[in-house]
Structures are given as structure tokens and as C-alpha cells.
Amino acid sequence: MMGVSRLHSLLLAFGLAIGLSAVRAAADQSEDLTRLREEAAQQRRDLEGTEARIRALGGDTGNAAARNASLQPASPVVQLKKSWSQLEPGTPMERVQALLGPPQKVLRIDGALVWYYVYPEVGPASVFFNASGKVSSRQSPSFGWW
Helix, strand or coil: CCCCCHHHHHHHHHHHHHHHHHHHHHHHHHHHHHHHHHHHHHHHHHHHHHHHHHHHHHCCCCCCHHHHHHHCCCCCCHHHHHHHCCCCCCCCCCHHHHHHHHCCEEEECCCCCEEEEEEECCCCEEEECCCCCEEEEEEEECCCCC
């Protein structure tokens, strides 16, 4: 039979072993928590930067000087898409020419004036005008995934 003092020593050693493993587990969890907090902070910064770029592209009325300093000039395809998106029924010819430039061809189809455009990067497009010289309809170029 084991003596009380020997049993007491074994229990004490067992308790210390459990305590040390708990301390190591807590330290590992603390390191994991610190790493996760750092990753979350980086993702928050990335998200804020992305949101700022989205606001700038969307024409947000925030600080225009800061927005303009951070933006690269838009690609010609992006500018072209923006110009075509501004054409609506009722837009006068002068505004169409200001947005799109002169047409490559001018046609008459069933009496309607049609301006025809061809863009090497994106394809053909056309603008139909009514008798008043205002846009009646349009067929914008195919912008692919745009």
C-alpha cells in the first residue's frame, strides 16, 4: 500500500503537469488570438481602401482633391462606357457628338437619321435620331463583361 505522503506527492506532480499544459494551451491560444486580431485589422484596412476607391469611382462628393490624387486615369474603354451610359432618349445631337465624337458613318434607315460608330476594341454601335434631332434609341457597343 502506498503511503499518504507518496500519494500526496503523486497528486501534486499530476496537478502541476495539468497546470503546465493548461498554461501552454493558454499561451498558444493567446498567440492565435493576437494573429487573428492582426489579420482582422489588415482586412479592415484593405476593406476601407476598397470602399474609398468605390466611392471615388461612384462620384461620391467626399474630398475631391484626395480622390483625384488617388485615382489613375480611366481606360479608354471605361470612358467610352461612361459616355454611352449618358445617352438617353431626348439627348440632342450636339451632346451626342460631344460625348462620342463624330460618327464613322451617317445613314438613313426608313427615314430615320442613324449615326454609326465602330470601336476596334469593343465593336459597332449606333444612335437613332427622331425628326427633331434628338436621340430616339441607341445600340451601345458590346463591352464584354462590363
